[in-house]
Amino acid sequence: MSVKRKAVALYSGGLDSTLAIKLIQQQGIDVLAVYFRTGLMISDVKRLKGKAFRSPAEKYAEKYGFDFRMIDVSYEYFDVVTNPRYGYGSNINPCIDCRIFMFRKAAEIMRAEGYDFLVSGEVLKQRPMTQHLQSLQLIEKRAGVQGLIVRPLSAKELPPTIPEIEGWIDRERLEGIVGRNRQRQFELAKELGIDEYEPPGGGGCYLTDESFARKYKEVVAVEGEMTRDHLFLLVVGRHFRLPTGTKVVVSRNAGETHALEAMKRRYWFFDTVGQGPVALARPVGRKELTEEEIGTIADLLAHYAKGEDGTVQVMFSAPEGVESPGGTVIGRKLDRKTLEDWLVR
Numbered sequence: 294m295s296v297k298r299k300a301v302a303l304y305s306g307g308l309d310s311t312l313a314i315k316l317i318q319q320q321g322i323d324v325l326a327v328y329f330r331t332g333l334m335i336s337d338v339k340r341l342k343g344k345a346f347r348s349p350a351e352k353y354a355e356k357y358g359f360d361f362r363m364i365d366v367s368y369e370y371f372d373v374v375t376n377p378r379y380g381y382g383s384n385i386n387p388c389i390d391c392r393i394f395m396f397r398k399a400a401e402i403m404r405a406e407g408y409d410f411l412v413s414g415e416v417l418k419q420r421p422m423t424q425h426l427q428s429l430q431l432i433e434k435r436a437g438v439q440g441l442i443v444r445p446l447s448a449k450e451l452p453p454t455i456p457e458i459e460g461w462i463d464r465e466r467l468e469g470i471v472g473r474n475r476q477r478q479f480e481l482a483k484e485l486g487i488d489e490y491e492p493p494g495g496g497g498c499y500l501t502d503e504s505f506a507r508k509y510k511e512v513v514a515v516e517g518e519m520t521r522d523h524l525f526l527l528v529v530g531r532h533f534r535l536p537t538g539t540k541v542v543v544s545r546n547a548g549e550t551h552a553l554e555a556m557k558r559r560y561w562f563f564d565t566v567g568q569g570p571v572a573l574a575r576p577v578g579r580k581e582l583t584e585e586e587i588g589t590i591a592d593l594l595a596h597y598a599k600g601e602d603g604t605v606q607v608m609f610s611a612p613e614g615v616e617s618p619g620g621t622v623i624g625r626k627l628d629r630k631t632l633e634d635w636l637v638r
């Protein structure tokens with residue numbers, strides 16, 4: 294009697310990974326669709342901001358009846374972003390290291406839970422950094438899964454994998470797609486009954502975003518380091534750099550207010566108390582804020598607060614470990630020009 298084989302698939306909710314899973318399922322393989330949550334995808338952040346939002350992976354796994362697991366890897370992923378062995382793409386996207394990391398994580402599940410191989414929706418030569426044969430092979434090697442990643446959309450154009458050689462799956466029933474033209478994927482979607490999916494384009498990753506990359510580089514240039522908190526804060530709020538070097542992050546909505554409030558013990562915290570936004574502030578190279586800075590941050594908040602006469606009462610508190618009773622200060626709306634000058638875009 295032949296052994297029933299099973300595979301772990303990296304799943305994003307996009308068309309390619311949906312098709313990849315369908316093509317493997319068609320061959321009688323049980324597939325576990327896994328989404329590794331880095332905290333740096335737009336869908337992850339929408340969730341953080343409190344919107345009633347399900348990640349595309351969650352949504353489409355349910356729609357297509359996939360066995361699905363979402364795993365938070367944001368803590369470990371920090372090292373991938375800040376110290377990538379293979380460097381960055383055009384922004385702060387460490388794509389090669391990111392893929393190695395994802396396959397390593399998937400392989401941990403594969404080995405621990407008795408799965409036989411991995412599945413990926415990658416298409417040969419679709420993306421410049423990670424999807425050339427050389428990079429695909431490098432990624433497999435560094436992830437310790439040589440011959441164990443089946444890429445059903447391009448399989449016929451790639452060297453045979455162990456599951457094909459061993460006859461667990463039939464190579465002839467896989468595809469041979471190469472490049473960016475998605476025509477064959479659209480045909481396959483029709484054939485396989487995929488009528489809805491996350492739009493293509495690889496968007497959604499903050500690390501490929503120019504504005505995110507500028508903010509990231511600005512923090513490293515001014516503060517000399519990137520911490521987990523700093524990285525997390527880059528996807529929250531409006532960012533200002535005061536002339537003194539102090540960084541100020543101002544919330545834009547209730548979800549962001551909630552996210553900043555959760556960090557108030559580690560930073561100077563400013564609250565307009567029911568009048569709108571809150572702010573976190575971190576001075577650079579010192580722990581205390583000057584009185585002038587406290588006033589300035591209140592003025593900044595007044596710009597975004599609901600106060601009718603352009604003023605707002607702001608309560609502030611110091612982080613743990615800083616001797617300061619905190620207090621209340623009146624903020625007076627800062628002029629737009631100054632605001633624009635300090636805004637980190």
Ligand code: SF4
Nearest residue numbers: 386387388391498500
């Ligand atoms: S675009 Fe983002 S999620 Fe995709 S491989 Fe690159 S770093 Fe990873």
